[in-house]
Amino acid sequence: MVKPLIALTLSAVFLLGCVGVTPTREADSLKIASWNMEHLAERDGEGCSPRTEADYARLRDHAAALNADVIAFQEVQNKAAAERVFDPALYDVVMSSRPTSTRSGECRGRPGLFIQNQAVGFAIRKGVPWTRNADLNALALGNPDLRWGVDVTVSHGRPVRLLAVHLKSGCNSGREPTDPDCPVLFDQLPVLEGWTEARARDGEAFVVLGDWNRRLASRGDAFLSDLNDGDPEGSVLNLASGDQAAGCKARYREYIDFIATGAAATARLESGSFEEYVYGGSAEADHPSDHCPISVRIRG
Template sequence: MKNHTLFAAFALLAASCTGTIHPGTEHAPTLKLAAWNVEHLAEVDGTGCRPRTEADYEAMRAYVADLSADVIAFQEVESKAAAERVFDPAIYTVVIEDRVGTDRRGACRGREGLTINAQRTGFAIRNGIPFERQPDFTDLQVGNPDLRSGVDLVIRPRGGEPVRVLSVHLKSGCSSGDRNDACAVLFQQVPIMERWIDERAAEGVRFAVMGDFNRRLAMPDDAVWADWDDASPPNADLALASGEQSAQCNPRYRHFIDFIVLDRRATADFRGFEEKTFGGEALSDHCAVSARLSLR
């Protein structure tokens, strides 16, 4: 794909895979963006498809503190109260999608006796960073109230240019190819997502789409990525912050499905990527990924 090689070369110049900044920019101010699917984060201990104890929530809070991101796009969160058990309100302001859904509390697949809670997208924004909420991107639901919408913000870091960010969680079950029922739904979302990208690319603010795409976008000739990364308008010349790296979160899965997608302007400000793995027991079936952008 056209800009994987270009972006990989840029990333080698700008930063290492651990987020190390290129010499000469170590002290330049940056904004750290992150995305984390927290896997069925419930509001109440012992509930949902991933029942947790207070010790689990405490470990997740420590993970977020160590991640030390300024803006975190999250997925699979039951409620604002659930998010605030992980994203400390003393540090972060939580914004979560308004979607209600159909309150479908069916059984969790392969987990007898457990019931699924709502899965919502949202953001945790470090307190003191100004932002403006835009209307939720409900078109991504393609008419299904149980599919996730996107949460859309304009972040206005002090001392830097704004960046528009969108937290997404696309249809699961179509990580590659296009031949199953899940793919039929995902491929309805693809042109809708492209429209949002193109509209933002035509505006005057750099942007990043962040979250769980449920798609191996970095695979050669991926049809979804080819549709989005078409450089039309010119700022829709996109880059994956992870470049050509392999995922390290789970040895069973070497391809990322969680991404931070940067437009051409944000790519010029890119200063480093990191996948934050777990030091011990996995706290989620996804690890957080992050990218640093210079404030300019």
């Protein structure tokens, strides 16, 4: 009886292995994440956050530990930089089509280092069906240094439309018209609202995720309030982080990175699936980026 039992056990293991083709998925869900990678450059020693090969190796390890099917990323120089972290044998890398930024000055507080292109994109695990939609280039407001939104549709069962964004920095709260950054951010609002409303009218499940550079979860935030006017039905955005405090940096307890879901996508969120990945609990000084990835699971 021993041999049949062993054979049965091995068969069960084999069948489980066949079922678990994509180990990150639980049942019929996809893990979707956002990660600002802090000036990720193509080459060692360049950009405002110069890195060594060992640093890129650590980032690859963290990407593996994050274990997401789809990652919206920000502050990445180009596709080659992204592929230093997201192995092209494992991921499809989708980059913004925006021409390379003209900014080239010294990095703030880092003499001798020069700012490089900051682009938005996605890393999509091989085997996840996806299609690309036109970039939301209007988010740049005609400014070659503002970021475009990157728009993809992924499918694991039912499709979900994802827009990766990196909005204007410098206006993380309030609406002060004398602040040069706030009018720019609020000029981006109707562009973003136009996209979310179009998705709602078409009955699509959609998610906007990335670095919003804004404390949207603050009570009565003007930006989110304007965005969530409730017209049309289904366009109101839900912040997947809810009222959780951020844990990435001791100084900053409010998120500025968000995964925001429209009504149809909100209905497909796995309860309690929101996570902030704080680099395995490593000391803040050892974090490989000044942002921590966030993620949720969405059912197919």
